[in-house]
Amino acid sequence: MKKILLLGSGELGKEFVIAAQRLGQYVIAVDNYENAPAMQVAQESAVINMLDSTALDSLVAKYKPDYIVPEIEAIRTERFYAYEEQGYTVVPSAKAANFTMNRKAIRDLAAKDLGIKTANYQYATNANELRAAVNIIGIPCVVKPLMSSSGKGQSTIKSEEDIEKAWAYAVEGSRGDVIEVIVEEFIPFESEITLLTVTQKNNAPTLFCAPIGHRQERGDYQESWQPAHISQKQLLEAQEMAKKVTEALGGAGLFGVEFFLTKDEVYFSELSPRPHDTGMVTLANTQNFNEFELHLRAIMGWPIEEIKFLKPGASAVILASQDAENPKITGIEHVAGKLNTDLRIFGKPTARPYRRMGVVLTYENENTAIETLVKKAQDLSKKIKVE
DSSP, rough: OOEEEOOOSHHHHHHHHHHHTTTEEEEEEEEEEEEEGGGGGGSSSEOOOOOOHHHHHHHHHHHSSSSSOSSSSOOOOTTTHHHTTTEEEEOOOHHHHHTSSSHHHHIIIIIIIIOOOOOOOEEESSHHHHHHHHHOOSSSSSEEESSTTTTOOOOOOTTTHHHHHHHHHHHHOOOTTOOOOEEEEOOOOEEEEEEEEOOTTTTTOOOOOOOOEEEETTTTTEEEEEEEOOHHHHHHHHHHHHHHHHHHHHHSSSEEEEEEEEOOEEEEEEEEEEEOGGGGGGGGGGGGSSSHHHHHHHTOOOOOOOOOOOOOOEEEEEEEEEEEEEEOOTTTTHHHHHHTTTEEEEOEEEEOOOOOEEEEEEEEEEESSSSHHHHHHHHHHHOOOOO
């Protein structure tokens, strides 16, 4: 049995803890609030401000974990280098966690150091710099905080009147203490995909899941489906880019690598060094191991010979519509009895408008159209209410 310190205890962390416990591991779930989803299934839990270096250091010293596994962005990730020097294993690596928690570091690594194709971009630390950056990039363009998650603070500038509003929204949605944004050229993409990429120990090969398509609103995913429609040429390009950037970051684990697809080209967008929200579709048993099981196995150094795609699936989020303490979830009976359908209720102790509270999963045989599965998941997710 190994001891895992999980930093961040949301719904992705909860599924990771379940995967770890099924294979006999011990997890301490950490977040900045009580009763976070992963805490409900872990052996132990702790509440700290993970941007507080002293509190983070004390927690590591107390538990002396075999693995430190970050699940969110708002962590004092520069401390991870010191933990590695002390002999701790940071997942996937201190470099991976530190670079990918900040869009500036990962974008510069991909575009400048590795020569991977990305949208043109600039940075800004105030509204005046944002205006100057927009003049360089052009309108329309996309503004994102350097540190955020689930699309928080992300907006599209369609006219000069949007600039001040975009800056204020980005600051509001920023995590951590970095007040800076990235301004990206708007790519007229036809679709977006997530390529779940698994790096392994002992020089074992990098593996890829079947590509996952997704749709976003307010910068946050609403539905995802597997497999995504993509040409073989574009898939090989995306795999090559994903392999190059994950190798540069080092370590073992699952990465969620996001791409924009135009008619003929593939653009690297972002990367998460952990299970990805769009990858919750793998909970529909679309492949032999879901993304959380893959992350655990790679971390532990257990060989993964093959990621085998089994059947198409889709996911659709269940959203809250209002603020609530200890929200009540109703309507599960309208989904539970449907054929080839499953769901997850995350158990978040508070709700707010558009907060993700659960997910509906649908799956079928290989002859079922993806569009049919997505529509089924969408319709069923609307039957569940957060009150």
